[in-house]
Amino acid sequence: GAVVSQHPSWVICKSGTSVKIECRSLDFQATTMFWYRQFPKQSLMLMATSNEGSKATYEQGVEKDKFLINHASLTLSTLTVTSAHPEDSSFYICSASPGGFWNQPQHFGDGTRLSIL
Amino acid sequence: QQQVKQSPQSLIVQKGGISIINCAYENTAFDYFPWYQQFPGKGPALLIAIRPDVSEKKEGRFTISFNKSAKQFSLHIMDSQPGDSATYFCAARFAQGGSEKLVFGKGTKLTVNP
Numbered sequence: 407g408a409v410v411s412q413h414p415s416w417v418i419c420k421s422g423t424s425v426k427i428e429c430r431s432l433d434f435q436a437t438t439m440f441w442y443r444q445f446p447k448q449s450l451m452l453m454a455t456s457n458e459g460s461k462a463t464y465e466q467g468v469e470k471d472k473f474l475i476n477h478a479s480l481t482l483s484t485l486t487v488t489s490a491h492p493e494d495s496s497f498y499i500c501s502a503s504p505g506g507f508w509n510q511p512q513h514f515g516d517g518t519r520l521s522i523l
Numbered sequence: 524q525q526q527v528k529q530s531p532q533s534l535i536v537q538k539g540g541i542s543i544i545n546c547a548y549e550n551t552a553f554d555y556f557p558w559y560q561q562f563p564g565k566g567p568a569l570l571i572a573i574r575p576d577v578s579e580k581k582e583g584r585f586t587i588s589f590n591k592s593a594k595q596f597s598l599h600i601m602d603s604q605p606g607d608s609a610t611y612f613c614a615a616r617f618a619q620g621g622s623e624k625l626v627f628g629k630g631t632k633l634t635v636n637p
Contacts, residue, residue, distance in 0.1 A: 449629045489565070503623065511555065514568065
């Protein structure tokens, strides 16, 4: 089955630092990758959609300068949380889609738990 | 309306019982309806999915029933096991401008008692 790998799985850092999270599709080429944020006991909230080689599309209310997304290849997308603050602490999950239509669902990584002290 | 309403919020079932989770939507532009299972600290894993031109899909103990006219779909877990205890999310996909989006329900926390 389609595998999406996310790294790191857990990161703790001081307020003001920047954190980079990687998302890789291991066995398929992902034309589109998605970044979600999930608060405890809540649903997934889409932050942005990235297509390989183009700028990411951010959802309303998501600060594009705070959450930098790069999708440089068909197997790798990165999310950088810049100048992170405690309110950025959350569970960040990426997903990838092989593209096309019908029977091409999004496959999710195992998430990154980000804790900002 | 880009919403998917999911119920119940939590569900407790005895081992061997049937777990039923319901979802409803308004937007007829949704074209694909996946269900995801999420364990604590993990990302959602695709469980089963259905297209709107199909009324039912079964994979092992998991069945999706889809009622297009009522704009409702449900997940049935037969012979529920303690290992099924997790949070389940229904979702609906729509395509927009060459891309796609998944809209998630709020989730159902399933507990299967031994």
